[in-house]
Amino acid sequence: MREFIAKAKELGELKLVEGADRDLEIGAITEWLASLPNPPALLFDHIPGFEAGCRVASNLFDTMTRTALVLGLSPQGSPKELIIEWREKIKQGLQLIPPVKVGEGPVLENVHLADQVDLLAFPAPKWHEEDGGRYIGTGDAVIVRDPEEGWVNLGAYRAQVHDRSTLTINIELGKHAELIAKKYWKNGRDCPIAISCGQEPAVSIAAGTRLSWGMSEYSYAGWLKGKPVEVIEGVTTRLPIPATAEIVLEGELLSPEKELRPEGPFGEWTGHYGRGRFQGKNLVIKVKAILHRHQPIIQGAPPLLDRKSQLASIIRKSAELWNELDRNIKGVMGVWFPTEAGGSPVAVVSLKQQYPGHAKQAAMLMGGLNPYVLKYLIVVDEDVDPTNTKEVLWAMGMRSDPETSIDIIRKCWDSGVDPAIPPQKRIQGDFTHSMAIIDACKPFEWINEFPKTVKTTPELMARIKQKWEKIL
Structure with a gap:
């Protein structure tokens, strides 16, 4: 040390x-x-x-x-x-x-x-x-x-x-x-x-x-x-x-x-x-x-609200789950667990959609591979960096509709330290919670008609940075 x-x-x-x-x-x-x-x-x-x-x-x-x-x-x-x-x-x-x-x-x-x-x-x-x-x-x-x-x-x-x-x-x-x-x-x-x-x-x-x-x-x-x-x-x-x-x-x-x-x-x-x-x-x-x-x-490593101390664990878990997803489906572009949300309760999967239901399939598979204390599973398109919480929230705000984009799965595996477990459930020994799947992807059925983002393409941004980074 x-x-x-x-x-x-x-x-x-x-x-x-x-x-x-x-x-x-x-x-x-x-x-x-x-x-x-x-x-x-x-x-x-x-x-x-x-x-x-x-x-x-x-x-x-x-x-x-x-x-x-x-x-x-x-x-x-x-x-x-x-x-x-x-x-x-x-x-x-x-x-x-x-x-x-x-x-x-x-x-x-x-x-x-x-x-x-x-x-x-x-x-x-x-x-x-x-x-x-x-x-x-x-x-x-x-x-x-x-x-x-x-x-x-x-x-x-x-x-x-x-x-x-x-x-x-x-x-x-x-x-x-x-x-x-x-x-x-x-x-x-x-x-x-x-x-x-x-x-x-x-x-x-x-x-x-x-x-x-x-x-x-x-x-x-x-x-x-x-x-x-x-x-x-x-x-x-x-x-x-x-x-x-x-x-x-x-x-x-x-x-x-x-x-x-x-x-x-x-x-x-x-x-x-x-x-x-x-x-x-x-x-x-x-x-x-x-x-x-x-x-x-x-x-000392006292638990804090922002779990930056767990970055090593989050990087490893994200990589391992990404590899596991790749063994089952195509198009996964990234996985992340935001430290701002405690590291484990929220997961984000970035996906290049290839067919109807692809986003839901990725979410269900991710939920099955990593069910412990996972409460919110968010799927975003490939142009969204899952490790960038601002981009993820932007996708949720602009590409999802609460009525059609959210599904709830009940009786999921939880931890006894979850503060949201009601007292009555604790007495019964029912350490479970629900999990929300949030599809924050462009609807595949009309993906080609979805308005284009104003975000600069990676190729152009790379050229701009190469030319200007020494000055800026």
Whole structure:
């Protein structure tokens, strides 16, 4: 992570903030600067109440340039160009590179065991005004090992500090970490767990990626960076932990029958507050060891309204779905999930229509491939850039008619953190929603009679830019 921060500084995309308090000021500054068109990465130091050098970083991946660096793509590429580049990368196949075990690493510069364990020694922020506590784990990588199959899983789950040696963690139902933990619990054992609270970008990206059961995110991270991730053996859990991690918390994840504690509320990715999944309570971790580098950096990634921090995930998802659509239909010119709408609830497909019903077919296929929390699926013509929200809204306003252009599909797969689920549905366990398909394309039946757009053609614009860009 330090190399990435140094690169951001070299590019002029890092801002050092000194003296901000961990209670709300770090969170509010993170939100404020994240709202800028090209937000800088932030590094907070001289945090009141803590030694200089005990730091917090946020907004690390919030620009296309920094996201491209993480994914190994062209730093100057537009969103659509980065999607196309990622499409080509994944078409070559996923070449997993397993991690390599090393004997030592910077994370072992400081090792605290037993009575030395003190989570309160780190400036875990209270990110949002109504958060129920301080969260050391927002940009983390949570590590567990399947006790039967032996493979190692990484995930990204929020972790709240309760006292010197206790955390709560929010692992959603059905996530791989939960399924693995249940294997320990059914045999009366606590689940060994490690949380990296600051790690190299490839590990961060991998931890937030949905992979197939049995495929380790460490190997995916190795593919991302083109070489193995270096890991060391944890001092109490024996789990493989990133050798260059900033802070690693090792401990035991208790079963819900053994202990639960109040957790949250916490500002969720939906832009609203959510609580622990067990009626406001959540799973407990008893921390047995803390490992950290000198002058450690907590990696922060608090959910905000504009989800620029998820650009890497959105680029990859858009590329993968575009490839999948191409396997089934012709004419797809682009796919995107606008960060302004939260990243997942709204999808846009650009299409070169070739026959009646083509737009509806593309929408239905997209909805089937990616149903989770998708509420609005918009199809636009090929002259509309799906990554340009202004163009998409223009197409909706000028090429659609609410009476004939909108279809509603009911009982679609939703998330428990969706704030729009009514209380009665929650009581019934009905975590579903409706999905609107909005056909914002020119009606194919009279497409040749549809008025021409005043937008300059790409060919003419390219010639104009070539001639005038040095002057303008």
